[in-house]
Amino acid sequence: GGIITQTPKFLIGQEGQKLTLKCQQNFNHDTMYWYRQDSGKGLRLIYYSITENDLQKGDLSEGYDASREKKSSFSLTVTSAQKNEMAVFLCASSISSNYAEQFFGPGTRLTVL
């Protein structure tokens, strides 16, 4: 078995601030994902990475940057936090296959004041 950890668990930022979320996995999975979860809007893919140093844009990449410096870690940066923004950011990983189960982390809850 393995585990995905996300830090921080809660993130409070100011409008316009640059904020970084981190994700680590010890499954030795090749592929990692960042999703944004908003009430009533499901899980929207921001970025994913199929291997170290790879980056693929999802459906919601505008306003975000991502970085996969090594196989086990995948970070997400909110380039300019939007006032009153509230969302949960979920990191996931899987083996490289279109039928593979994705394993999710516990999430980072973002609040922008």
Added chain:
Amino acid sequence: GDSVTQKEGLVTLTEGLPVMLNCTYQTIYSNAFLFWYVHYLNESPRLLLKSSTDNKRTEHQGFHATLHKSSSSFHLQKSSAQLSDSALYYCALSGNSNNRIFFGDGTQLVVKP
């Protein structure tokens, strides 16, 4: 492009009644995989069941779903709802081999005594 539709945002049931959560999808790929993920409050989303075989019933933890390619559907069912089934349920689709899956907007299931 690939997409998943979950038409019910909220389903409220009385304990003991049958559960049916609707999922329809669109894809051009004949070997698509369909998934149901469940997200309990204060936990991480996790895979409930998956299938790529037409007209074959897939079961797990009391839930079942049958992929019907003729109607592009993968509805989630359970014969008798329990209070502990209250959660957010996501239907998801993987159409090709680019390692990403497409999630529906989710259906919040609330089971009342």
